[in-house]
Amino acid sequence: MKSMKINFGKMNFEDKAYNFKFFEEKILNFWLSNNFYSPEYKNDRKETFCITLPPPNANSPLHLGTMSGNTVQDILGRYNRMLGKKVLLVPGKDHAAIQTEVIFEKHLLKEGIRKRDLTREDFLSRCFDFCMTNANIARDQEKKIGLSADFTREKFTLDKSLTNVVYETFIQMYKDGLIHRDKRIINWCPRCETALSDIDTEYKEEKGILYYIKYGDLVIATTRPETKMADSAIAINPKDKRYKHLLGKTIHIESVEGERTLPVIADYLVDKDFGTGILKVTPGHSKDDFVIGERHNLPIISVIDMNGRSTFGKYKGMKIRKAREEIVKDLYKLDLIEKQEDIVHNVQVCERCKSTIEPLISYQWFLRTKDLAKKSIEKIELQEIKIYPQRQEKNLIRWLENIEDWCISRQQWWGQRIPIYYCGGKETIVDNNGDIQEKMLGCGEIIASITPPKTCPKCKSNKIIQDEDIFDTWFSSCQWPYTALGGVNSEDFKMFYPANVMETGRDILFFWVARMIILNIYKTENIPFRNVYLHGLILDREGKKQSKSRGNGIDPSSMIDQFGTDALRLALVSGIAPDQDTKLYNEKIQGFRNFINKIYNSSRFIFLQMQDLDEKDREFIRENTGKYCIKSKVNIQKELLDLKHMTHSNFKSFDIGITAHNLQNFYHHTYCDSYLEDAKNDKSIEAKAELIYTFYTLIKLMHPFVPFITELIFQNLKEENLIKTKEESIMYETV
């Protein structure tokens, strides 16, 4: 691409206040209309620096947290570019499966359309358009904050090419025996008729009744008598001496479900202080019971269907509440209820419609992670991947050590549909014993394939049906480090993998970072990134989390309009420490705007000194490479050198907040308040040369943090023939 000249014009010395709006727009156009953000701009550079930027969700505009992350990563990118490296920041947008589907459904509802009114294809195509609209807004925001990412390389996680890479990974895992299909308890919303991840549910305090039900000679307290026919054991706490004699025995009961024999087991999940200290274990309808059931190899019985109705005996077809009432009545009739108590307990509900979650059993796809996690732990312990702040390392390792198999299927539409095909299809049935089973309708062949097979390889039937489910969104986003680079065979992958930094929130250290390490080591036999930088949250003035419901969210674009991008960038990073929350509010950003204005005015002062110089003087100034003469109480030569060293060493340890703070402090108090004041006493040409030299040095050091105003000053120094440079932009100068 041929570079284009933008005429910045001379700075307007009449304006005493920096007109950031005017200049920032010009500068941004200058950067964007040239090739500066591309690593190919300086193709001869050898050492690389790469960040595959965490893709924000394509379902809404960016919030401040993402922009703060962008700022940190851009600072690292710009700094490394100024160190002479070939820098690539890859932008992207994430399809964010479930979250997007929820948001888009709400969006549709405003138009009076329900999801079930649409076909799967229609829903997907509308949702795609919705995402593209938001992605465009988000991309503009990224540009506006000054993110020097190569936008020609932008990826969307649902792009066909990325999806195919994800499919390849899955199929490889399938062949390696890492994928299995198994029963699992899920959060089912009977009203929305969908499975929900824990994130899409919330807890609500609810009044309930605790029934003390007789089980033979024992009494068990429960709020859910309607699941008692799905019990497969009686459990006590191993430390509970009261019931020790029962261990290993079975108890015989006669109840509403008829005669049954249940084993007595011990599990530490049982709270001996709740109710009578005895728990009825119902693996089919309670998450904790499911865990206990797995541990003790208990049968799973289902008595509630996906419509939230009972499937058992005389209660069959009743809504759960109704079934509960009836069962309680029957239990009273049989004199099997000792007493009942009112209690207030937390109930898990659907975040959207607030109906009570029904934990149900269904078949899901799983990834075996234990062995993969071991390799990841090794790499972290060997410090091949470093975590900032370091204390999070042990959290990460502990999580990896205790990792469970990962359920990677979801019952939604918006996402990557699982590339598994069944000959003739399948259906899930509940047999008379309450057992959930998958019944194959064809010859039973299961085919993993990127493209739909035309016929069954075994029986040659042409009735091939794809699995209905999609992948967990994290299964795709955890492959981002190589999908962002175009897959493991691309030129970019060869040149830029592994990335140097992964910058993300500590809240997704496990969800994302840990699993990214796992999947990337599996796929590439190499780490995905060398450093992990965790950021904290951006809180409001009172230290509260910003949220839409609280209405305390800070609108990034209004901040930029009021105070300018450079000011916002400084406000977002100055004084921050990794994993540490930070507060943001108007007055704070205003303070940084004042500082930007200080930079502007000091440059005005310096340029005014240079106004009447002839070309010979200018040449003298240009040729000055660090001779000092101005008498000042500040030893500027030494101070500048110290500042440089400190900046470099702080960057090495990712102490960006400290660096920003130090640079600002130095510029304001040492450079302006002391040194510039003293410089006023020396009118010699040597003094002017020193002034330009020191100024130029500082502007470059500050550029990664406040890129706009420093570019403006650089262009004017060039325009005025006061510096010797071959570079078109300050971002390719050397620090």
Next chain:
RNA sequence: GGGUGGUUAGCUCAGCUGGUAGAGCGCUACGUUUACACCGUAGAUGUCGCAGGUUCGAACCCUGCACCACCCACCA
């Protein structure tokens, strides 16, 4: 219940491996001087959460406690 972080000037926070408490905002007074009132100069303001301990010496190290925030688990 388990874990992590925080507690320093009215507010927001610095304070690196122990050696006389710092900056910005705010406040007070003064000031239009070769850039800047979105400014400068000068100033007031602190039992460094509480209680012990180590040390010649602790905001910093150790022990315990309190309060705040967050994370994980549990709520039959």
